[in-house]
Amino acid sequence: MGSAVIHINLPNFQAAILPLIEPSLHDYPYVIAHPSANRPIVISSSSRAIKEGIVAGMSLSRAFARLPKLKVLPPNPHLAAKVEHSLLEIASHFTPTIQNDSQGHLYLDVSGTSRLFGPPIDCGVKVRRALLEELNLEVAVASATNKLVAKIATRTIKPEGIIEVREGEESPFLAVQDSSLLPGVGPKIGALLQIASLTTIGEIATLSDVEATTLLGRRGLALKEAALGIDPSLVDPRSLRERTLEERVDFAQSALSFDEIRGGLLRAIEGVGLSLRRENLECYSVETHLFYDDGKWCSERINSKSPLKGDEELLEAAWRGCEKILRRGRINSIAVKLTNLAPSSGGDLFTPPLKASVEAVADSTRVRYGGAGLRRATTLFYG
Amino acid sequence: MVGTSGYSYNDWVGPFYPKGTPSEQFLERYGEYFTTVELNFSYYRMPTADQLRAMGEVNSSLSFTLKAHQSLTHKIVPAEWRSEAQTFRRALEPLLKANTLKALLLQFPYSFHYEVEQRRYLDALLHYWEGLPLAVEFRHTQWYNNRTIEALRERQVALVALDLPNLTNLPPHIDVVTAPFAYLRLHGRNKENWWGSDVASRYDYLYSPKELLSIAERARTLAATTPLTLVYFNNHRGGQAVQNALSLKELLDG
Numbered sequence: 001m002g003s004a005v006i007h008i009n010l011p012n013f014q015a016a017i018l019p020l021i022e023p024s025l026h027d028y029p030y031v032i033a034h035p036s037a038n039r040p041i042v043i044s045s046s047s048r049a050i051k052e053g054i055v056a057g058m059s060l061s062r063a064f065a066r067l068p069k070l071k072v073l074p075p076n077p078h079l080a081a082k083v084e085h086s087l088l089e090i091a092s093h094f095t096p097t098i099q100n101d102s103q104g105h106l107y108l109d110v111s112g113t114s115r116l117f118g119p120p121i122d123c124g125v126k127v128r129r130a131l132l133e134e135l136n137l138e139v140a141v142a143s144a145t146n147k148l149v150a151k152i153a154t155r156t157i158k159p160e161g162i163i164e165v166r167e168g169e170e171s172p173f174l175a176v177q178d179s180s181l182l183p184g185v186g187p188k189i190g191a192l193l194q195i196a197s198l199t200t201i202g203e204i205a206t207l208s209d210v211e212a213t214t215l216l217g218r219r220g221l222a223l224k225e226a227a228l229g230i231d232p233s234l235v236d237p238r239s240l241r242e243r244t245l246e247e248r249v250d251f252a253q254s255a256l257s258f259d260e261i262r263g264g265l266l267r268a269i270e271g272v273g274l275s276l277r278r279e280n281l282e283c284y285s286v287e288t289h290l291f292y293d294d295g296k297w298c299s300e301r302i303n304s305k306s307p308l309k310g311d312e313e314l315l316e317a318a319w320r321g322c323e324k325i326l327r328r329g330r331i332n333s334i335a336v337k338l339t340n341l342a343p344s345s346g347g348d349l350f351t352p353p354l355k356a357s358v359e360a361v362a363d364s365t366r367v368r369y370g371g372a373g374l375r376r377a378t379t380l381f382y383g
Numbered sequence: 384m385v386g387t388s389g390y391s392y393n394d395w396v397g398p399f400y401p402k403g404t405p406s407e408q409f410l411e412r413y414g415e416y417f418t419t420v421e422l423n424f425s426y427y428r429m430p431t432a433d434q435l436r437a438m439g440e441v442n443s444s445l446s447f448t449l450k451a452h453q454s455l456t457h458k459i460v461p462a463e464w465r466s467e468a469q470t471f472r473r474a475l476e477p478l479l480k481a482n483t484l485k486a487l488l489l490q491f492p493y494s495f496h497y498e499v500e501q502r503r504y505l506d507a508l509l510h511y512w513e514g515l516p517l518a519v520e521f522r523h524t525q526w527y528n529n530r531t532i533e534a535l536r537e538r539q540v541a542l543v544a545l546d547l548p549n550l551t552n553l554p555p556h557i558d559v560v561t562a563p564f565a566y567l568r569l570h571g572r573n574k575e576n577w578w579g580s581d582v583a584s585r586y587d588y589l590y591s592p593k594e595l596l597s598i599a600e601r602a603r604t605l606a607a608t609t610p611l612t613l614v615y616f617n618n619h620r621g622g623q624a625v626q627n628a629l630s631l632k633e634l635l636d637g
Contacts, residue, residue, distance in 0.1 A: 162604075
């Protein structure tokens, strides 16, 4: 038997967990948002609010226009951490190999656990029941041969239920699902697919490579691969919060000037930023490490309240850190480490679309021709 | 609630019904052990109100699920299905009055594909029978997609959860509550005889105690998320369905 993965999906995590401490909320449509923000948006919606057409990413004013009686509640990070911990603890009764993607998404590698818990789907039934009994949480659970197919399967049935996609039946299962369920399909790609009348994942899977790239750009091939259910990535037991992405740049000759240092820093950002976006992640902390000619090194960590994803915002955070530790002396190497990773929450409403698409084109060019295929001019200061 | 798909099988005399039990007494005997039964005769011949009233009078604590007539699922004639549906609906009256009709099962064959014409028909039928506790069982995998699930949730129609042999193109294991009740149908796991054999051989299977434990987990989870869960064993050959249903009842009650 091949690999077996169970995906646990607690949709609208931040909203879904609140009735655990305030059961009366079950009867109300409510959203999670920061009402005092300059332009507040819905972070997460309750099932009742979703029925009224109020979804995450919508502006709060628009949500109120749809439903004036809407209840607005702030996020409860303490409760979220507690629930995530409980989810992990229950899941760990079934396997030691768990990938915790936070916000109610867990992948369990259950290959080889059948002697203890039966076939993967039976194990999934037990997991689901344990979550229901111990946490009173209704979740969507799927078992499949890889993470991607399991994820699409939970999206198919959410908000709750259980489904099995048997080995060898990934393609026919995916073929009939809506293309919007495919990870990587956001509003922009969704609009392109709509124009091309590609409504199901199966229709994306049947595109030729040329058709996929012509229609969807360089991401087309990756989307086509996903539509075929191909996902070689393993369940990574390190939680996203524990994982880091890192890029180090060694100067050919020790750098002294600001321009050289900033150029090197940007080159490191270009590399690590590309890795971040390729994994569809964002981060909340940027660490900058400077290695001096005299053998000494120092580092600074900058934390951000909002998620960081684009090169410019990553550079800004890294440069702020750099400025704090920069001293007189020659620098041999610079490293940038991204920590506090989280799944990408999708497009930022306030990122100008042009800037976002320029970055996407730059990323796909680098994927195709390597990191040196396209560089910002600033990095040329770095020898 | 646990029961079997059908109760009137001659090969149950001996394994379940005492030897010499006349067929007219099958239902009464059945009602001594179970509180619900899925009536399958209504698939082969159109039921009448008198028939169902008489069945309801056999044991007032027995509740029923009816399988829709084949003219509404397998042999659909576009010009005639409405009158067939009306006749079927009229026959249900005594059970509806007595509040003993738990569900009306629409079991579609493998040949009923996820195509425009079939989807329109299903929509029209569900609309026609709106207000009845409807459950839909599909045998073709194409139906198991997010649109079907959403549509059934909107209409409060149950998607039947199935247990079948692990064979290509048969529906997946999927338990999703889309109505105020859940419906679990257990057909056995006879891989060898599923295709190309007669009905009796197809459902010739006895669930092992280990398999029943996992079915009990499924049933308990469904029961925790919905007010009513109906579980029926269809592995009827030689009374195996009864044997398994009694064991499951014991597991769930114990």
